[in-house]
Amino acid sequence: MKQKILKVHPADNVVVALTDLHPGETVEYAGRTYTVKEFIAAKHKFAEDLIAQEQQIIMYGVLVGKAQSDIQAGGLLSTANVKHAASGFLTAQHHDSWQQPDTSKWAGKTFMGFHREDGSVGTGNYWLVIPMVFCENRNLEVLQDALVKPLGYGRHNSYETKAQQLINLVKEGGSVDQVLYTEVKDGTAVAKANRVFPNVDGIKFLTHNGGCGGTRQDATALCGLLAGYITHPNVAGATVMSLGCQNAQVSILEEEIKKRSPNFSKPLYVLDQQKVGKESDLLDLAIRQTMAGLIEANNNVRQPAPLSKITIGLECGGSDGFSGISANPAIGYTSDLLVSLGGSVILAEFPELCGVEQNLIDRCVDKEKADRFSYLVKTYAQRAEEVGSGFDMNPSPGNIKDGLITDAIKSAGAAKKGGTSPVVDVLDYPEKVTKPGLNLLCTPGNDVESTTAEVASGANVVLFTTGLGTPTGNPITPVIKISTNTKLFNKMSDIIDIDTGSIIDGDETIEQAGERILDYVIKVASGEIEVSAVRHGQDDFIPWKRGISL
Template structure:
């Protein structure tokens, strides 16, 4: 079968996506139309299927995604010069959506090997956390990380160490700068856990951050609430907490949020430097309590657990013009399957829902849930406007270069990660997921801030769609990178876990690819497969300070 050169995503669409580079003069046939392209169309970019007059609205995914800045002829490429953002507003839409059926029969009765916690949650990893309440403790965290990693081997950068040692020898033997630059490359960092003393502990994780002291009272409260979520997290066995003593984010504030989350039977050790005295005494106590915590964490073992215990966060970053066609819908398939099986899926990144609010509102289970979403979206947009920007500024230069030229185009594709299920709950940052089914979580569009929030909300896996490739991960939750195209999967094999380029090529259907992706999730959840971000030691942790972050 010949590979398609373009794709129309919805019967209502008047734009088509180029699946390969298309040259001016090429004749294509769509439905009963024969169209001669008037301009070159880059791969992943769009072209007009009809004539647009100036100010006409363009449609993709069946929703408005742009407004013509000038007359555009059939067969002409859609660009930033002739198109701007446009979308439906949030007024006069109410819930009433009926989700299409989802066939999850192939996964009924399947289990994963997880860590069952006293509160009923199930972890996909078994981590011990070391958490500072203020950035003043980061240096002490670095000391603890170096001591524990050197002695217990939770991470291993030996190949990079070998490379530096080889360069040192070359320099001692008289090598020039060019000799150094052209020397053989490292075989790659070996960062997967090599801990042998505590085989049931997947990670000893250190949550470095730059908050806790200055800033607003809201900053301190949000940080404490987020950290409480990380301790509550099913992938967390317990935690060591370091405090200076005089910062805004006090121990008592964290303890109040721990009580609200009803954390049961988890060992938590608190150390306050200004009460203990010297740095040496603080670190000595922290070493002892963390080692004791690792002993307790090691008592947990993986057990067969139902797929209904999975809480999967969905995220996208470095998106391209194929993300909304392949990787995002494939993730949406997993979202629908998990919801059908009784689990939870969490769609975040509210700036990337700007432009598809109507769809989200109609998919909410009731008016109260819809109004919560509307209020959060309006508040976010008001903050952006107060800072002299707009949610429509979300697309990055990389997004635009690869075909996402308006925020509505990006959002319409990004929303596909949430599948087709009814929205059961909407939470503000930094909320914690308690409802089964599809949830919305208010987070920024910034990849790391959003993943940090998803993990803090209790997601025990995160599916991360990318079209251009991005190396981010999370200290607590495995982040599974899903590429929209095979080229980036081949170019960045150390980052990409799963390739959905087979959808673009026509080798596999969306449904089949989504099922394969869920099988991969089960392997990662069971610990039989380690995500690429984990192998690379990508433990990115950036709390959102509630400013404008698109």
């Protein structure tokens, strides 16, 4: 019979409902019987024994809150009776060893990637068109209209076909009811377009709202982020559009590129509108130079590469009460496998590490890394508090509705994405990953801002867990969407790639799911599988304006 409840850690004083539980219902786990006092929805928690007012609430073996009032045994934990609380953090204890997983299954295994002159390997091969400032966004839109479909990168839009059928109905005098209830058919699906440049996966336009009008720190950070994309292994080259007078000067971009790639050799075309003059001349030149760059980019072909050349970004969004017990620990095991194989992993979203800082500090390979992580976390938290916010305000309404009622509960589960390996480096936004192993990257908890940053730091694959569902993706890196529960996977199968609800159902262990995910990653990295976010053209790109977003 399917298990109805779960106690995640022996030290916990709360129990997770794996299915809806009703008042008076009796459930068992590990030889103990519990009687539920009120309705407990799946993913929510109830008290193991009486939790008195101000008593600590423990989950995942760590402090995640305090009781605002007495919570009876079998009673529901909610925002009405629980407040955020998290453990403090001090110095590092430095654990030099860890239990590496068995990776013999992947010994000598390779993936098919695009090799770059700096030694990195891409899982894709894209050309970028980038504005230095939002003033150039319109010019990018004109270039996008001029280039994407003619080059064979346009995607079939069945909704356009449906809309056209309804437009024809309106022209024929159709009523409101006819428009609302007449069945319209999908257009005939089209095969993958016959691309002019078959070895180029796409031409991507990274429009944004920055570059001027903000602080100099914002401008420098933006240039660093853009440099991260230009030097990224999934990118063959770029066209850069500058107005000329903005804070984010091309000279700053060039400095940031040099930091990341001292011997940078990719084709890079920079156009300054105030120097060129007429808009028509600017766009004509941009089209010519971009076309020349695409000819060079098309010379790149996939070749075998060791798995150590894979860098995975770890992300969660639309999290639920199952995230920390299914999908997140599963990709945590995937992370440990890749680290053992010599690859790199990025754990970000610093507001969602609240309460588990000590564990990560203790896993840092040296005091310098531990001190930097501590400094970045404390500084970030202080800035949030200065504007009337704080990490304790991180859970979204969707998180709370599905059982993540404090930031510490959310964070304790979110940190599971990082597995158990040592922390080899701590990076501030938007620095680049240079060391194999687990890297911590300071980003907000906002899904898109964090994913955007992880890719800039070098992630050539992103694992994104979700319990509620989200369509987000990235312009140049495949974002693999992983559901925490099978109900979501079946409901949103068009945007979810992998299901880990099998862990909740007891049909698969965390380790088995983690191995399955790594095998999937290798196929995605080799171009054998097109993930949902790529298939739908989900090209989300949002730079972080420091101190504004959580």
